Amino acid sequence: MTMPVLTSRPAHPFLSGAANLVPGLLLTGGIAAVAFGLRQLPGLQLFSPLILAIVLGMALHNLVGTPVVAKPGVTFTLRRILRAAIVLLGLQLTAAQIVEVGVAGVAVIALTLVATFLFTVRLGRLLGVDAPLAQLIAAGTSICGASAVIATNTVTRAPDEDVAYAVACVTVFGSIAMFLYPLLPGLLHLTPRAYGLWAGASIHEVAQVVAAAYQDGQAAGEFGTIAKLTRVMMLAPVVLTLGFLASRRAGAGTETARPPVPWFVLGFIAMIAFNSLVTVPAEMKTVLVGLTTFLLSMALAAMGLETDIRRLRAKGLRPLLLGLAAFAFVGSFSLMLVMTIG
Secondary structure (H helix, E strand, O other), X not given: OOOOOOOOOOOOHHHHHHHHHHHHHHHHHHHHHHHXXXXXXXXXXXXXXXXXXXXXXXXXXXHOOOOHHHHHHHXXXXXXXXXXXXXXXXXXXXXXXXXXXXXHHHHHHHHHHHHHHHXXXXXXXXXXXXXXXXXHHHHHHHHHOHHHHHHHHHHHOOOHHHHHHHHHHHHHHHHHHHHHHHHOHHHHOOOHHHHHHHHHHHOOOHHHHHHHHHHHOHHHHHHHHHHHHHHHHOHHHHHHHHHHHHHHHHOOOOOOOOOOOOHHHHHHHHHHHHHHHOOOOHHHHHHHHHHHHHHHHHHHHHHHHOOOHHHHHHOOOHHHHHHHHHHHHHHHHHXXXXXXHO
């Protein structure tokens, strides 16, 4: 009598694919958690977890190496989790914030953004900086730092080394602004509201704006934060426009070419609309803000895990000079507009 042979059923493709993601998700999540922990140490509170996460990821990759088994999860984090985090970012913004800034304030922010972006891209061309890298530095300087860099890269599709370089640029010069700006309102005879608008319209990261603006008092801090969040709102149209222009260049001469629709940006806009119409409980909003920052930190950790410092060195000093020039332009141009409107 023959015994039946028991054969194991193959794992479902979805379950098998999900299992492949686990090592990379654990690695990027672990790096993000360490970044949050390091931020509690003296001297590191001024750096956002996003910046610490990409530095840790780069250190691990270049000193030890990214494990092969983690590659699928790292790629998933860069693509899917990044987009989910940008959608959630919309819950931190409302249309009412634009009303509070006022027409003149919004005009200052919008004009500064457009002028800085165009100036940086144009100067990058003159300096011989690769167009995708120049666009990333332009987005990070003109909109909202590292978040804008990684969001813009979803349409520019620059190498990871370009993204890391751009993040480094906006981090360095945003940090300089954070320490420099609080020394200037008295010298420039700026009111708290004018100083807050200037800080919100020109400093790179949200956290850097908060740190700099509150140095001039509560009123300057609150208005600077609102002005900065209004500027973050403009991330969506910028990414949509860049995606459209990229598709036009790629599909030049073909009638069937269609611009790719970055659905995550539409989700970002939808979340702003939702947050403007529905009151989200403060406790839930606190949790969502923390979750969004953590997911963005995971994405930056993944970026670091795919960044080779040797390739960064090969970029040379020209992109750094471009970042410096963009920093000087955004500060001086926005200050001119703020002083013009009084």
